[in-house]
Amino acid sequence: MIVLFLLIAAVFVGLHWYVWRRLVRDTTARGSAPRRIGTVALVVLPGLTLLAVRDDLPGIPFRLEGVVDWPGFLWLAVFLYVVLALVAGEAVRPLLLRALARRDVKRAEPVTAPPRTGAAPAPADDAPAPALLARRVFVSRVVGGSAAAVALGTVGYGTAGLLRGPQIKRLTVPLAKLPRSAHGFRIAVVSDIHLSPLLGRDFAQHVVDTINSTQPDLIAVVGDLVDGSVENLSTAVAPLAQLRARHGSYFVTGNHEYFHDARRWVGVVRDLGLHPLENARTELPGFDLAGVNDVRGESEGQGPDFARALGDRDPARASVLLAHQPIVIDEAVRHGVDLQLSGHTHGGQLWPGNLLFGLTNPTVAGLDRYGDTQLYVSRGAGAWGPPVRVGAPSDITVIELASGQA
Numbered sequence: 001m002i003v004l005f006l007l008i009a010a011v012f013v014g015l016h017w018y019v020w021r022r023l024v025r026d027t028t029a030r031g032s033a034p035r036r037i038g039t040v041a042l043v044v045l046p047g048l049t050l051l052a053v054r055d056d057l058p059g060i061p062f063r064l065e066g067v068v069d070w071p072g073f074l075w076l077a078v079f080l081y082v083v084l085a086l087v088a089g090e091a092v093r094p095l096l097l098r099a100l101a102r103r104d105v106k107r108a109e110p111v112t113a114p115p116r117t118g119a120a121p122a123p124a125d126d127a128p129a130p131a132l133l134a135r136r137v138f139v140s141r142v143v144g145g146s147a148a149a150v151a152l153g154t155v156g157y158g159t160a161g162l163l164r165g166p167q168i169k170r171l172t173v174p175l176a177k178l179p180r181s182a183h184g185f186r187i188a189v190v191s192d193i194h195l196s197p198l199l200g201r202d203f204a205q206h207v208v209d210t211i212n213s214t215q216p217d218l219i220a221v222v223g224d225l226v227d228g229s230v231e232n233l234s235t236a237v238a239p240l241a242q243l244r245a246r247h248g249s250y251f252v253t254g255n256h257e258y259f260h261d262a263r264r265w266v267g268v269v270r271d272l273g274l275h276p277l278e279n280a281r282t283e284l285p286g287f288d289l290a291g292v293n294d295v296r297g298e299s300e301g302q303g304p305d306f307a308r309a310l311g312d313r314d315p316a317r318a319s320v321l322l323a324h325q326p327i328v329i330d331e332a333v334r335h336g337v338d339l340q341l342s343g344h345t346h347g348g349q350l351w352p353g354n355l356l357f358g359l360t361n362p363t364v365a366g367l368d369r370y371g372d373t374q375l376y377v378s379r380g381a382g383a384w385g386p387p388v389r390v391g392a393p394s395d396i397t398v399i400e401l402a403s404g405q406a
Contacts, residue, residue, distance in 0.1 A: 015083055016046055022086050023148065026140035046079075048072035053385070062232040065197040070387075073198070077155045077350060077386035085147035096139045104131055158350070158388035165206045166190070166381040166394040168214060171367065173374060174402040175287070175338045177318035182286025183403035188216035188245065190396045191324070191343025192380025194256070195236045196227035198387045205239040207381050207396070214398045218247040218284070221274060222343045223254025223294055223324030227384065230264045241272040247284055249274045254324040254344065255296035256384070262297060277322060279305040287318035287401070290337075294324045304328060310335040320401075326361050326377050333373045340375045341399070347379030347392030354392060365392065 024038035052072030060068070178185075188211050195204055211219060221240075226233050243249045251274045257265050266276045275282070277291025290313075292304035304323065313319065318338050326342040347365035348354025357364045363377045379395050 012046070015079075016042055019079065019082055019086065022089075022140065023082070023144045027137065027144050045071065045075040049076045049079075052076075062197060062228070069197050073386040074155060074159070074388070077158070077388040077390075078151045080350060081151035081154045081390075082147055085150045086143070089143035089147055093139055093143055096142065097135055100135045100138070101132075104135070154390055155386075155388050158390040161393055162383055162387055162389050163203075165203075165210060166396045168210065169395045169397040170400070171376070171397055172400045172402050173339060173367065173376065174404060175318045176404045177287075177316065177338060178401055178403040178405075179286050179318075180403050180405045182318075182401060183405075185218070185286060185401045186214070186216045187320070187341070187399045187401070188214050188219045188396060189222060189341050189376070189378050189399055190220070190381050191222035191378045192224040192254070192346055192382055192384070193221075194224055194227050194380075194382035194384050195233055199382050201236045201239060203382065204236055208239045208242050210396055212242070212244050214396070216245045216398060218289070219243050219245045219249035220322050220341055221249065221251045221269075222322050222341055222378065223252055224256045224343065224380070224384070225251070225254070225269070226260060226265060227256055229260050230268055234268065237268065237272065240269070240274065243273070250282075250289065250291060250322060251276045252291040252322045252324060253278075253294045253297060253302075255294050258294065258296040258300060258302075262293075262300070262302065277309075278302075279308045281309050281313060283317075286403075287320055287338075288313050289320050289322070291322040292328065295328065304331070306331045306335050310337065318401075326363050326375055329362050329370050329373065329375050332375075333371045337373050339399075339401075340373060341378070342375065343378045343380050345377055345379070346383065346389075347377075349383060349389055349392050350386065351391035 020039065020042045024035055024042065028035035028038065048068055049072040052069045190207065190211060193199070193204065193207055226237065240249075251266075251269045253262050253266065253276075266278065270276055277289070279292050281288055281290040290309040292306060292309050293302050295303055297303045306328075310319065310321070315336055319336065321332050321337045321340045323332065323340055323342055325344045326340070329340055332340045345357045345361050345364045346353075348357050354364050361377075362368070362370065363375050365377050365379050367374060367376045369375070376397070376399065378397050379392050381394050381396060383389060383394070
């Protein structure tokens, strides 16, 4: 772990040095005010990022944590896209320099002078010509400015999209065992709300209002509801008491609940009127609804127990499983689950995060089939870390179950 930490720290520092070099050193004069300001910013902002990634900052009231978290996490997102844009700019930089050099040659007037007898040779000058230095600074400013503009525009767009709230997706999923009487049963699936100092009560209220507007038969909250303690977020989660569905609202834990006393959060959720499914199952008209604890709970003796949740059920009945992480799909297949509903991946949240999540998850977003089991992975409603989504808009999915007998 120490070696991994040191490696991550070295990469973090090295990339910030690269950004400083390209955005500040190469574009400003030594000792100038812009260079001093840029240098200070590239020390302070990563420092705020390191503070932001810690939950419950010591000595800072929870309501003030957002003052650190907003700039710290936003810089993390801007930093990602600045680095990507600057790396792409490395290919453009020599092309621009050559184009400018050819332009300057064409503009130069030819100078002819009669030969002078005994004239001394021109002194050698190994230093770059002033014109070359000017071209380098100009190209650095063009590439650096473009990279900064792309990064700021991307993050601004992604932040505005998240704060507008999740989109409603609708999807029909056929289940062979579902009886005709349950055809058209609608489940509103929401995951990864991640209430925190950044996304508080107002965001929770918007999510609740969006879910209720779909008038579902059942609501499934598939983990990672919070990023904080009960003491700090009890007010933020209060709107969940307004969730309305004909067959109720159900909840399973995500990995983030176990960072903040999952047992207490399960109690809070129950008091709000949701039904926690802790390795448990309930029979609904037409199918069984089961839920398992998140795999993170294994470290506390509260991990998923598929035998307890699914072991003694009637295999002739259709089954829907709530499980936060899609990686448990193999267990769902072994236990004959027809449909697993998951979250956790955020759909990658920040492109190209979807490519990284694809290395560790069977499905990053959307509907897939594994044997006789279908897996649907929601991109989630909120965000962890940077309150930004790029290439992975947040969603609430209304899944309509279709009977093969209909």
